[in-house]
Amino acid sequence: MNILVIGCGKVGAALCNSLSAQGHDVSVISDNSGQFTNLSPDFNGYTTLGVVIDQDVLKRAGIENCDALAAVTSDDNTNLMVIQLAKEFFHVPRVFARVNDPKKNDVFTEFGLETICPTNLTVATLCSALHSSSVAGVTLGGHSIIMSETEIPKEFVGKRISEIEFEESEVLVAIEHSDKTLSKMFLTNYELLKGDKLIIAKFAD
Numbered sequence: 206m207n208i209l210v211i212g213c214g215k216v217g218a219a220l221c222n223s224l225s226a227q228g229h230d231v232s233v234i235s236d237n238s239g240q241f242t243n244l245s246p247d248f249n250g251y252t253t254l255g256v257v258i259d260q261d262v263l264k265r266a267g268i269e270n271c272d273a274l275a276a277v278t279s280d281d282n283t284n285l286m287v288i289q290l291a292k293e294f295f296h297v298p299r300v301f302a303r304v305n306d307p308k309k310n311d312v313f314t315e316f317g318l319e320t321i322c323p324t325n326l327t328v329a330t331l332c333s334a335l336h337s338s339s340v341a342g343v344t345l346g347g348h349s350i351i352m353s354e355t356e357i358p359k360e361f362v363g364k365r366i367s368e369i370e371f372e373e374s375e376v377l378v379a380i381e382h383s384d385k386t387l388s389k390m391f392l393t394n395y396e397l398l399k400g401d402k403l404i405i406a407k408f409a410d
Contacts, residue, residue: 206230209271209297211257211287212278216303218243220277225250232267258286260294273299281306288319354381355403366395372407379404 206229210221213235222245224231231250234257235241241252255262257278268274274291276284284302291297301319361369371377380388383400 206273207267207271208232209234209263209266209268209274209291211274211276211284212303213237213240213243213252214277214279215243217277218245220275221250222248232271234262234266257283258290260290263287263290263295268295268297271297273297273301275301275303277303279305357397357401357403361397362399362401364397366397375407377403 208224208229208231210217210224210231210233213221213233217233217235218240221231221233225245225248231248232253233241233244233250234253234255236254236256238254241254244252251266253262253266255265257263257276268291274288274297276287276291278284278287281302281304284304288300288302291300299319301321303321366377380395380397381402381404382388382398387404388395
C-alpha cells in the first residue's frame with residue numbers, strides 16, 4: 206500500500222517506521238528537516254521538506270498515487286486542512302487525522318472525516334483500566350472503543366448472561382474461561398463459571 210504521512214514528529218516518525226517495517230511504501234512530509242532524524246535508519250521510504258498544505262508539496266510527495274493518508278502533525282487545524290485537500294482535490298481513498306482537542310474532534314467527525322483522538326482514547330482507556338484487569342483501545346470514525354477483560358464477581362457465578370445488566374455503552378463480546386479458551390457471545394443463555402472473565406467492548410464517545 207502507498208501511504209502518505211503528514212508530519213514527522215514523534216508520532217509521525219513512529220508511524221512511518223512501523224508502516225515501513227510492515228512493507229508498505231511510505232512517503233512523509235514535514236516543514237522541519239530536523240524531524241526526519243526521528244526516522245529509523247531502517248526506514249526505506251521517501252521524505253519531502255515543505256509546507257504540508259501546499260498542493261505542489263503534496264504532489265511531490267506522491268499524494269496523487271497514494272492509497273491512504275494520515276495527517277498527524279501536532280496542529281489540529283493543519284491536519285483538518287490536509288485531509289480535506291486529500292479528499293476533495295486529490296480523491297485519496299482513505300484519509301485519517303490526528304485530533305488532540307475533543308471538541309474539534311466532534312466537528313471533524315460531523316464532516317464525515319476519519320479521526321484519531323488521543324485525548325479521548327487515553328481518558329477512556331484509563332477509566333476502564335481502573336476497573337479492569339486489562340484493557341486495549343482503538344478509535345474508529347472518531348469514536349473511542351475500549352476492549353476490557355474483567356474477572357466476574359463471585360455473585361455472578363451460576364448466573365446466565367441474560368440475567369446480567371450491562372451499561373448502555375457496553376457490549377459483551379466473549380467469555381474467557383479459566384483454561385484460556387473463548388466463547389463468543391452470540392447466545393445469551395450461557396451460565397457463568399468460576400474463573401470466567403468478561404471481555405467487553407465499551408463505546409466511550
